[in-house]
Amino acid sequence: MRSTLSADVKDALAREHPETACCRQTLLRGLAYYGAAHGRFRTQRAAVARLFHALQPRETATPISGMPSLRLYRATQYVAEVPADLREGVPLKPKRRCCRRVELRAAFLTCGSLSLPGKGYHLEFTPHDEQAARRIAMLLTAEGLAARRSVRRGRALLYFKEGEAVVATLAAIGAHGAVLHLEDVRAVKETKNRIRRLVNVEAANVARAVHAAARQRLAIETIRERYGLHRLTPALREAAELRLKHPELTLGELAARCRPPASRPTLNGRLQALIRLAKRLASAYEQAPPTGTR
Numbered sequence: 384m385r386s387t388l389s390a391d392v393k394d395a396l397a398r399e400h401p402e403t404a405c406c407r408q409t410l411l412r413g414l415a416y417y418g419a420a421h422g423r424f425r426t427q428r429a430a431v432a433r434l435f436h437a438l439q440p441r442e443t444a445t446p447i448s449g450m451p452s453l454r455l456y457r458a459t460q461y462v463a464e465v466p467a468d469l470r471e472g473v474p475l476k477p478k479r480r481c482c483r484r485v486e487l488r489a490a491f492l493t494c495g496s497l498s499l500p501g502k503g504y505h506l507e508f509t510p511h512d513e514q515a516a517r518r519i520a521m522l523l524t525a526e527g528l529a530a531r532r533s534v535r536r537g538r539a540l541l542y543f544k545e546g547e548a549v550v551a552t553l554a555a556i557g558a559h560g561a562v563l564h565l566e567d568v569r570a571v572k573e574t575k576n577r578i579r580r581l582v583n584v585e586a587a588n589v590a591r592a593v594h595a596a597a598r599q600r601l602a603i604e605t606i607r608e609r610y611g612l613h614r615l616t617p618a619l620r621e622a623a624e625l626r627l628k629h630p631e632l633t634l635g636e637l638a639a640r641c642r643p644p645a646s647r648p649t650l651n652g653r654l655q656a657l658i659r660l661a662k663r664l665a666s667a668y669e670q671a672p673p674t675g676t677r
Contacts, residue, residue, distance in 0.1 A: 389497040390428060392553070392561045396492060397430035399557065400437070401485055409482040411438040413489025415469040417515060422470060424463045431492050432461035439466065473514065476521075487522045488556040490515075497549070497561070504565070506549045507542035509535065516541060526555045592633055599626050599654050602661035609664045615657075622653040 401407045414435050418424050426432050432447045439445065445464040477483045490508055494515075498505035508530070510516045516532075516539035523530050523541070528548055530541035543549050546569055553561045603623045606612065612620050625637050632640075638650040645653075 388561070388564075389495075392497055392558050393428050393492055393495075394430040395560055396488055396556065396558055397428065397434040400434070401481075403481070405479065406481055406485045407438055409474075409477050410485045410489050411435070412469060412474040413486040414438070414493055415465050416474055417490045417510060417519075418493030419465045419469075420511060422465050424465050426461050426493065427458050428492075429459075429461060432463065434492070435463060443468075473518070476518075480525075483522055483525050484555050484557070487519070487526070487552075490519050490522070491552075491556050491558075497553075503544070504546045504549045505542065505544055506552055507540060509538055509540055511538070513539050515539075523552070526551065528552060528555075596626070596630055598658065600630055602658040603627055605661040605664055606657060609668060610660070619653055619657060622650060623657055626654065 401410055414431075415424060418426060418431075418435070424432075424435055426435070436444055436447055443466055445466060447461055447463045449459045449461050451459060474486075477486055490510070494510050495506065495508045508516070508519050510519055519541055520530060520532075528543070528551055530543060530548075533540040533542065543552060546565070550562050550565055553559075553565070603612075603626055606615070606623065612623055615623065621641060622637075625632075625640055629637060629640070634651055634654075635647045638645045638647050641650065
């Protein structure tokens with residue numbers, strides 16, 4: 384069967400057997416409750432099937448058989464008969480936190496899935512009936528997690544799409560390797576987004592600076608043609624000459640070339656004064672009568 388993040392997490396969890404007897408029994412009953420139908424336990428992960436077999440008492444453990452499946456890329460499906468003592472219906476609600484988490488792990492191993500990080504965060508449970516869905520919701524609520532609800536092909540669906548909720552759920556069931564992996568993915572994604580935002584902001588600033596410099600040069604050219612730069616005050620003339628000579632410099636870099644050096648707001652004020660003067664000259668030129676008229 385092909386490897387996916389969800390399959391890798393299940394295989395890793397299935398190799399970890401609880402240390403206490405109560406948690407092992409809770410895990411076994413959880414696997415039987417969430418993963419069995421019509422008295423037969425079914426899974427597509429060999430590790431989960433081996434876990435179900437290993438948790439049973441050796442003298443009553445049922446054998447596992449493999450059969451080809453026509454679905455899910457023709458993956459082998461592993462089937463085992465559920466012992467009679469595990470078919471007694473809904474197991475009792477676990478009282479201890481460790482047992483609640485182990486049952487939630489059993490639910491993930493049998494009816495849970497985790498999407499690939501590149502497609503966004505998505506963890507879901509698809510239990511076999513509404514009663515099992517309510518029980519999983521109860522286990523999640525005990526961990527401070529509220530899953531979204533939906534229906535897919537007539538079956539209840541509980542899912543998370545938020546990164547923090549997915550990580551919290553994986554941490555609760557003991558999938559610490561997956562938590563580290565997702566945290567790495569999230570850190571890389573956030574770093575890329577931050578760099579992208581910085582680049583976009585810098586590009587926008589450059590575009591505004593280029594547009595402003597073009598407006599300033601156009602205004603200065605108008606003043607030079609219709610008024611003369613020599614008629615400006617020394618400060619305005621210096622600002623105009625610096626802008627014409629260095630069209631690529633920012634206001635800060637241009638202000639540093641003034642003699643004496645000026646502040647950025649000061650130089651910006653001088654350039655704005657030049658733009659206002661150019662507008663007045665253009666307006667006066669448009670209102671002036673044509674040459675040669677009486």
